[in-house]
Amino acid sequence: MNDDASSLKDVVIVKDLQYSALINSHKQDILITTKFKTDFAKASSTDELKYSINYAVVSRSIKDYEEEHEEQNYPSIASLGNKLVTDVAFKQNCAHVTMILKSKESNHNVSIILNRMVNQEGKIVNAGTDQCLLEDLSLSTIIGIFTFERFQKQPVILKVDFDINLLNEDPPVSLLGAAVTKYIENSNFKTVEALVLNVNKLAFKLIPSIIDCKVQVLKTDIIDYCDVGVSSTRSKNTIGDLDTGIVQFDSKDITTEQFVIPTLNVETKQEREGEGKDHTVFLAFGSNQGHQLHNILQAIEELNLHEHIEVLQSSSLYKSKPMYYLDQPDFVNGCLKISTTLSPHQLLKVLKNIEYSSLKRVKEFDNGPRTIDLDIILYDSLIVNDPDLNIPHIRMIERSFVLVPLCELLPPDFIHPVTAEPIYDHLQQLMQQQPASDIQESTDLVSLIPLPTRFPMLDEETNKSLKFRYLEYDLVHRKTVTQLMAILNITPDSFSDGSDSNLELAATMRKVDEMVANAVDIIDVGGCSTRPGSEQPSLDVELQRVLPVVKEIKKTYGESVIVSVDTYRSEVAEEAIKLGADIINDISAGKFDDKMYDVVAKYNVPYIINHTRGNIETMKKLVNYSQTTDGELTLYNKRKTSEDIIVTEVAKELSELISKMYSKGIRRWQLILDPGLGFAKNVNENLSVIRGLPFFKKYKQFNTKTKEYICFDYIPVLLGPSRKKFIGTITGKETAAERINGTSASITAGIGFGSDIVRVHDFKEMKDVCLMGDAIYKNLH
Structure with missing residues (x-):
């Protein structure tokens, strides 16, 4: 036999021999595998067993020992x-033995692997x-960060594998399984990464003689078609401080009755250090x-009046069903992006003062009715887990009425500080789930465009009597009928129906009645023709045309009729609003009058922003939509075709104006987008916009x-192809009134591609077109 065990290449194996012994006073069944390193070259060449190790002899020897x-x-x-190993294995003619002993504990298997050899001194x-x-x-x-993971315990399978010297030591290996079991079943980790590290630390603390330790954890119930997990190997030199390093959990947090996300880091300590600096915070209301x-x-x-807070952006408004406590009115929800120098707890104090004072x-009780609820959803990328404050908000990823408006203010690649997933991904996962009927009747959201209520509010009693009026759209599921905006021209020179009779109030009101x-x-009341190259009336003339009509419509029909005023002049807009106008439709999106944004913000009036270029005289020449440099902008919509480029340029130019609107106090919930058919666009551009x-709606x-961050998700879109020149060019109809069939086709296509409102001259005929378009493309009939 060659005494140099490292040179031995052959192995004789006795596998899974059944053995029974008293271990720590308890009878235990053990499987023993013994591997003898040897050289059976002579045995194989002579076919004589005497030159090898007789496995039958080894087996009998072990059983006899038993x-x-x-x-x-x-x-x-x-x-x-x-x-x-000493009394049986090395009685054979061998120099190297590996013995594996396997036993079954209450909830796991234990294996001991001994590697021994005989040195030159024997x-x-x-x-x-x-x-x-x-x-x-x-x-x-x-374990985990999703709601379903927090409300029930998750099955996990662990494997702990460590190197150790068992020749002269007998560490308490049998205690490790029980210790790990107790620790894991009383833990509340977010990640398996943290779990494996702390099990590693626990192993080193219980058995200090460990050399290296590898811990593997598999989650077996998170993905249907596979198990997922991690493993981590640590040594004495890399394990860290065992006295303070092992995470301990408060017993009250080990619960599936409520949503508790632990914080194992020290980020809350940054709060004091961050005071005085500008922080970006997202609030839900x-x-x-x-x-x-x-x-x-x-x-x-x-919030804006507070010296340390500035409201930067608002989301759209959404009507949602109540959650948790179902027997109460529907909510109006949204999110705000603010800048503040306050710490999280200082900000929380301000919010509670606004709510209650x-x-x-x-x-009266949790999740009950409220005049206002203000929650901190995100504060930079900070994680806070205190008794009175959790950031990120621990229930945000289970609430569509938080995630939908929040994702209007956050880019798609924004990562949740706790889950390490994009918040957009959480929204997509949530929208694919069916709500539990005992938690929320429906997760469906309805977008609201508030119509102005008359100001000022005189007192609390009057405030309560005011009616909250709004336009509503199911833009998440596209289940709202297309709204029909009828054009009421108070002009003698409109391209389509210009006539002196348009200036007669009685004739105008007959059209309104119809x-x-x-x-x-x-x-949509308009006192100024905006066709390219048209002569513009003076401000006084436009006021004289528009105001009497608005006043008479409201006198006759009150709030039962929604009136839009088609004007680019802030004075006309403000005076019309005072008389009861509900919407401002601005073909310049504020470019023609720098005071328009102030008026729109002041009255919180819905604002239709139309894309155009130049002015009335020059717009028809500005039709080049070649791709421009993105500069400091990151665009999340890939431009694959020339049509994508055209639509992107339109959206970029509108977004530049929207940014200015936000800075003037206009809220996202006021906006209605109009890509501007016929304005600074030729036939190809108009068709590209429709297709x-x-x-455009996902820009x-x-x-x-x-x-x-600016996105167009869930902002209503208006399309106005009615009787326009590009239809006449395609159909050969020179006269605007002859373009009704072309208009019908354009309206139908617009509904199919996603328009929410259509602006038309021929309202009787287009009513039927909308009904058919909704039935075909939205299954609404």
Whole structure:
């Protein structure tokens, strides 16, 4: 036999021999595998067993040892293994033995692997390190960041594998399984990465003689078609401080009755260090008592009045069903992006003061009715997990009424600080789930465009009597009927129906009566022709045309008729609003009058922003939509075709104006987008805009310098192809009134591609077109 064990290449194996022994005073069944390194070249060439190790002899020897020592009590499996190696294995003619002993504990398997050799002095010594394995350790624990993971324990399987010297030591290996079980089943980790590290630390603390330790954890119930997990190997030099390093959990947090996300880091300590600096914070708001819009506006005003807070952006408004406590009115929800120098707890104090002192919120029970609710959703990328404050908000990823408006203010690649997933991904996952009927009747959201209520509010009693009026759209699922805006020209020179009779109030009101009888949704009053190259009336003339009509419509029909005023002049807009106008439709999106934004913000009036270039005289020449440099903008919509480029340029130019609107106090919920058919566009551009509506409605951009994010998701889109020149060019109809069929086709296509409102001259005929378009493309009939 060659004494140099490292040169031996052949192995004789006795596998899974059944053995029974008293281990720590308990009878235990053990499987023993013994591997003898040898050289059976001579045995194989002569076919004589005497030149090798007789596995039958080895097996009988081990079983004989079992019988002879059945009353002996071994302190551990390792001590039994050492005895078998010395007293049985090395009685054979061999120089190297590996013995594996496997036993079954209550919820896992334990394996001891001993590596021994005989040195030149004939002494049994280590031949490499020994190993201990705890395998198939099946446990249940609270782990993960998704709601369903927090409300029930998740099955996990652990494997702990460590190198150790068992020749002269007998560490408490049998205690490790019980210790790991107790620790894991009373833990509350977010990630398996943290779990494996802390099990590693626990192993080193319990058994200090460990050399290297590898911990593997598999989650078996998170993905249907596979198990997922991680493994981590640590040594004495890399494990860190064991006295303070092992995470301990408060017993009250080990619960599936409520949503508790632990914080193992020290980021909350940054709070004091961050005071005085500008922080970006996202707030969620909700109201279902009183005049909800006024509650929201008052809360925003008080935030802006605070010397350390600035409201930067608002989301759209959404009507949602109540959650958790179902027997209460629907909520109006949204989100705000603010800048503040306050710490999280200082900001929380301000929010609670607004809720309870300013808006008189009365909290009778959790998740009940409220005048206003203001929650901190995100604060930079900070994680706070204190008794009175959790950031990120622990329930945000289970609430569509938070994630949908929040994703209007955050770019798609924004990462949730706790889950390490894009918040957009959480939204997509949530929208694919069915709500639990006992938690929320429906997760569906309805977008609201508030119509102005008359100001000022005189007192609390009057405030309560005011009616919250709004346009509503199901833009998430596209299940709202297309709204019909009827054109009411108060002009003698409109391209389509210009006539002196348009200036007669009685004749105009007969048209209004007909529109109302045909149940149009919006009447758009215009006193100024905006066709390219047209002569513009003076301000006084436009006022004289528009104001009497608005006044008479409101006198006759009151709030039952929604009136839009088609003007680019701020004076006309303000005076019309004072008389009851509900919407401002500005073909210049504020480019022709720098005071328009102030008026729109002041009255919180819906604002239709139309894309154009240049002015009335020059727009028809500005039709080149070649791709421009993105500069500081990151665009999230890939431009694959020339039509994508055209639509992107339109969207970029509108977004530049929207940014200015936000800085003037206009809210996102006021906006209605109009890509501007016929304005600074030729035939090809107009067709591209219609076909590109899906691309347009999903436009997203992030300014890397200002950190401002603008997207068009869930903003209503108006399309106005009615009787326009591009239809005449295609159909050969020179006269505008002859373009009704071409208009019908354009309206139908617009509905199919995603328009929410259509602006038309021929409201009777287009009513039927809308009904058919909705039936075909939205299954609404």
